[in-house]
Amino acid sequence: MLLDAALRVLTVDPDAPLDAIAAEAGLTRRAVYGHFTSRDELVEEALAAGASRVTATLQPVDDSDPLLAIATIASSLWGQVSQVRARAQLAVRGPYRARIDEILRPLRDLLEHITHYGIQGGTMRSDVSAATLARLIEGAVLSVLDEATRTGLDAEEGDRLVIIAALSTAGLSYVDAAAYVPRVHAELAPAAR
Amino acid sequence: MLLDAALRVLTVDPDAPLDAIAAEAGLTRRAVYGHFTSRDELVEEALAAGASRVTATLQPVDDSDPLLAIATIASSLWGQVSQVRARAQLAVRGPYRARIDEILRPLRDLLEHITHYGIQGGTMRSDVSAATLARLIEGAVLSVLDEATRTGLDAEEGDRLVIIAALSTAGLSYVDAAAYVPRVHAELAPAAR
């Protein structure tokens, strides 16, 4: 699909020429204009499509255990590497910054909501505001996704690293963070029953 | 200076037109070609200059305490935000990736060397290789630098967050990581005697 191809290419080169995107989709540049009126429109829709896919994955999170919730979100993101990374890449570029921040907002809201509870509960670090912690976790997760895709980790290991990165940033030691890995899987598995 | 102006502008927009860089330096685009034969050359030299400045700062690190060494490096990086971030930004762009990786190598080598000792000593997480841990720490630090410069944190707070991010990624809990903040300052202060 064209939108998928766009995300795939934009992840590597945020402002790849339309030729490259079209080629990735097995089309000609000219053919793309049969579906989208402009390059910008294509990019916007690709981002929007990816975003809704990601947020859909993030819906079923249990707020009662903030740390488990964070770990679950992180794990979910791992399953959406391409979308998330494409977004992060584009966020670097000037023109899209505003648009991207808006797209990432659902994720961030979720994190902020959760960290708010967590900080009050005293389970995680309390030296920064919920908003800041949310951003730090987001950054940590993204950089792990980056590293993972660059070196081609296998799925299980990437998942594990992402979870640990999120919980480490939240203030847990490695040992405590690692303990959440199986718990996340236990949490996610029953969803398929 | 032109090189500084270049880094300053490139941090915001990795492929800003030469006009913008020249203007930042108080010059005309035409005047730049009196000092550099091409835009690429200017960028390369700006990166090289920034890199040597950064690595120079990182020299006096004590290997005996790996965690303290990591914290010290992280703290030093905080003092070089613009150079480091400009490099991270450009790393996203295709053409420069190879060049950038080369420039960041000194930093990474230092981290790998240290993390290698640390992992053997059992003080920090041992679930990943030294090389991977080095990259993870690098990523965590960069994302904090990003967040810090974006929201305009004051120097002290930024320094603190960077140190904690590095040590958290290394496997320490927030409480343990925070304990290193004053130690780093004690380590760096005598250097000015």
Added chain:
DNA sequence: ACGAACGTGCACAGGGTTGTGCAAGTTCAG
């Protein structure tokens, strides 16, 4: 077999950027 939908190939204008040439102005040391 027919038409509609979709894709290709080519050509073209327009905008932005780079690198260069050249004439003229400013600054500053000797």
Added chain:
DNA sequence: CTGAACTTGCACAACCCTGTGCACGTTCGT
């Protein structure tokens, strides 16, 4: 004052990318 170094302003060719037009295939369902 004079010359060298540096800068400006303008003009220009070359390049890349976008968006559009048009003629021509190819592949369907009907």
